Amino acid sequence: MPTVAPLDLDGHCVAVAWLADVPHFALADGVVHRLDHGHKSTALHDGLLAAAHDRAAGRLVTGGEDGRVMALGPGGEAQCLAEAGRKWIGQVAAGPQGAVAYATGRLAHVRLADGTTRSFEHARTVEGLAFAPKGLRLAVARYNGATLHFPAAQGRPVELEWAGAHTGVTFSPDGRFLVTTMQENALHGWALADGRHMRMTGYPAKVKSLSWSAKGRWLASSGAPAAIVWPFQGKDGPMGKAPLELGTRGDAMVTAVACHPGEDVVAIGYADGMVLAARIADAKEVLLRRPGAAAVTALAWDDAGRRLAFGTETGPCGVVDIAG
């Protein structure tokens, strides 16, 4: 039986991440809490807006209302990576070899491990950032499409156009696909080899959480009363195929998803605080956390796939041990 170790915090949980096998909970007030032989915390920002888990470097990269980009390592060691004055840092991304990206208005900045920074200007606001899994390539979600930059090389960016406001972006783990979330209730994707479009529509709400399955064969998403899981095995991605619906409920929307690091299993968080795990192969479900008071906003598995950290909109957080 799964068991829940609660951590009752006060405030909106923006992100959860495991650093050196310790669960970290980043709250909107700028404090990052962790369960490391007791409850400890580090104040990173006056207002934390965005966080990205830098798996390669084993740290959490964050952006804040204070215009700063911070990196938090295991044990609470914090480093300021950049300061941008009065602008909010609403987007951050972590890339290979210690590269970090952040946005200020229409500029996307890439800071390399040696501290050098390159900036890329866009015609419209930078709404989402993601690094490709290999090589130094940055995707920017923007109005009417996405832009791909190659920060280590000179040369022109690649523009991917699709009408509408694109608010977030992710690469598939094999680097073949780029998928954006949109202001409307839809995802959009491009096959990067040939630029072919993939429309993923039908959501009753905006999609705010995306997660690729372990081998990149599936993309799980929030935005419906079930986790919507798109097949990405073929060269055309999900085109012409229906998505799976996992953990369907009649009374609550899915607000967060996180795929298991090894198995084709999705952790699903709902607007009422419930958390389930569902297996993609047969849709079998296991209840991990009963409904609570607040919507689940963040989910993250530990590297072994045995424990799941979760955060919510008003502060109740915790760790589910799957084996109990």
Added chain:
Amino acid sequence: MAHADAQIPVTVLTGYLGAGKTTLLNRILSESHGRRYAVIVNEFGEIGIDNDLIVESDEEIYEMNNGCVCCTVRGDLVRVVEGLMRRPGRFDAIVVETTGLADPAPVAQTFFMDEDVRAKTRLDAVVALVDAKHLPDRLKDSREAEDQIAFADVVVLNKTDLVDAAALERVEATIRAINPAARIHRTTRAGVDLAEVLDRGAFDLKRALDNDPHFLDHDHPDHVCGPDCGHDHHDHAHHDHGHDHGHAHGPAPIHDPTVTSIALSAGEMDPKRFFPWLEKTTQMDGPDILRLKGIVAFRDDPERYVVQGVHMIVEGDHQRPWKPDEPRRSRMVFIGRNLDRERLARTFEACQAAPA
């Protein structure tokens, strides 16, 4: 989903550079005795704003991907409001200050079209600051100045000490011609009573028209629109483009309004006719309709039905029972461009219930 939490009220301040927005904003922030505001500005201006929580935001207009050109939202507001609402304990209300050139429609529509913003906040009112002296010039050279007035629930006619009485009458008549549904307040140094700009509930269907019990009754003596209200706003016989620097001029309409308002009045309506008509009208004329408001009397319905809209977005609900002494009339006002007065009147009247 839990939407029962109190929604944070949002006041939108529009107005041309120099009209007094910053002065009014600083008054709101300093005189609101314990009420805490989050202020969203397009850029930090020359004049400081004295507040703990100010967010700078680049105006970012997004067309929605639904084929409707007037369905626009401010993408930056979606982001900023989402960020602010993650730390809700810091403020009690939000003020959005727009640039002088801003189109107010996307700002307002953000609070109706974005599900997340709508769940946590409510648009309280759009307040337009206008400068009594310079408004005539602004109206000649910019469509935005006209849009801001057309869109406003409250117009603060500021710097009235810089013009003489006759010029002030003309300016106010011009504002009234563009937007007969707005409340107008004459002030100097943005000295309007803050109760007249805050917590108006102008987009609250239960309250909106109660704030103005004489909705469209322009000849009511205590109506704020002033003594010249009944005069013919569309008399251009004395058209005069001379700049008015405070000299005594004759009555001279200062503006060819491209925005007009059309007031409709009829008897009891048949809902089976009225709703299809409203939908068709807003579908067809939506891009040209800046605002619409109405009180509708339905046959055999004991309650007043109120509607309001921004371009194609229309909301309606029952408001309260008709009072025994209230005439059961249906009234609507459309504010917009290129509106066909004859067609609107004819089709509106055709929605009336058949004589009993």
